[in-house]
Amino acid sequence: MTHPGQANDPLPPRVVDALRCSVCGTPVGLADRTLRCAERHSFDVAKQGYVNLLHARIPAGTADTAPMVAARVAFLESGVYQPLAEVLARLAATHAGDGLIVDAGAGTGYYLAHALEAAPKAAGLALDVSAIALRRAARAHERAGAAVWNLWEPWPVADDVASMVLNVFAPRNAAQFHRVLAPGGLLVVATPTAGHLRELGDLVLDVDERKDERLERTLREYFTRTSRIEVTNRVEFSPELIREVVDMGPTAHHLTDDRRARLEALASPVDVTTSFAVSVYRAVTE
Ligand SMILES: C[S@@+](CC[C@H](N)C(=O)[O-])C[C@H]1O[C@@H](n2cnc3c(N)ncnc32)[C@H](O)[C@@H]1O
Ligand SMILES: [Zn+2]
Structure with a gap:
């Protein structure tokens, strides 16, 4: 779904309309490949x-690095997470309408591109702190634009502009999800379940269950869950695929020499469980 010919297109107009100056919060316009607000920021x-709206440094280790992004691109291209992309695309087809899909922590834009393909009148905004990942996201779909931002800071996005917020394995800022969603909009959050990649054992980090509970509590202040779809499959992972799934995640930084050696020595495929929960939320108050 990559459109290489569109690498130099500016941000789609609907994305520009939805963006706000990250310094003063006012609307921005696009001229000569520069976004500018009335205050001339x-x-x-x-x-x-992509456009970089950051003006503060971000903590080291927050953004996905070039090797992580390369591993993610190769891994996603294998299609093993496509069943998840299809569930997200179906939700976009029925709920995004002609609105804006904001993908918070979009990475390379893989899921956003599937969602936009299924929602032919929608536009998409990929937010991520990794400029390297957003080089891909900016080209992932002709109706997508991409902006570098730290999701933990108030987003440079207008109030009530999104018909859908997507959040796939990325930081969840419930207050900002709520602020940017238009009345009636949907929040769609994908997370791995406890069984995800369990056959890979200590090569991949465990899901931090308590952190997840805490995040659920913050989400519940603003949102009520209307459905939960589980997407579970058994897939044969080649040794190469296993190396990619490890290298695209945070585990890559924490591998002991012993684990790295085991990973490099893998020679035969392994049947692996992939298991995601897709939770759909509506705002409690709009
Ligand atoms: C596990 S990846 C998921 C990417 C994408 N949703 C996917 O599934 O392919 C997590 C993403 O969150 C981004 N990220 C982590 N912390 C962030 C933050 N504070 N603000 C914005 N993005 C962040 C990373 O750069 C990375 O692209
Ligand atoms: Zn400004």
Whole structure:
């Protein structure tokens, strides 16, 4: 779904309309590949098509790095997470309408591109702190735009602009989800379940269950869950695929020499469980 010819397109107009100046919060306009607000704060659109709205440093280790992004691209191209993409696309087809889908922590834009393909009148905004990942996301779909931002800070996005917020294995800022969603909008959160990749054992980190509970509590202040879809499959992972799934995640930084050696020595495929929960929420108050 990559459209290489569109690498130099500016941000789609509907995305520009939804963005706000990250310094003063006012609307921005696009001219000569620069976003500018009335106060003349300006942000250049990179030649790869994304705009960097950050003006503060982000903590080291927050953004996905180039090797992680390369591993993620190769892994996702294998199609093993496509069943999840299809569930998200079906939700977009029925709920995104002609609105904006904001993908919070979009990475390379893989899921956003599937959602936009299924919702032919919607536009998409990929937010992520990794500029390297957003080089891909900016080209992932012709109706998508991408902006570098730290999701833990108030988002440079207008109130009530999104018909859908997507959040796939990425930080969850419930207050901002709520603020940017239009009345009647849907929040769609995908998380791995406890059984996800269990056959890979200590090569991949355990889901931090308590952190997850805490996040659920914050979400519940703003949202009520209307459905939960579980997407579970058994897939044969080649040794290469296993190395990619490890290298695309945070585990890559924490592998002991012993685990790295085991990973490198893998020679035969392993049947692996992939298991995700897709939770759909509506705002408690709108
Ligand atoms: C596990 S990846 C998931 C990416 C994408 N949703 C996918 O599934 O392919 C987590 C993403 O969150 C981004 N991220 C982590 N912390 C962030 C933050 N504070 N603000 C914005 N993005 C963040 C990372 O750069 C990375 O792209
Ligand atoms: Zn401004």
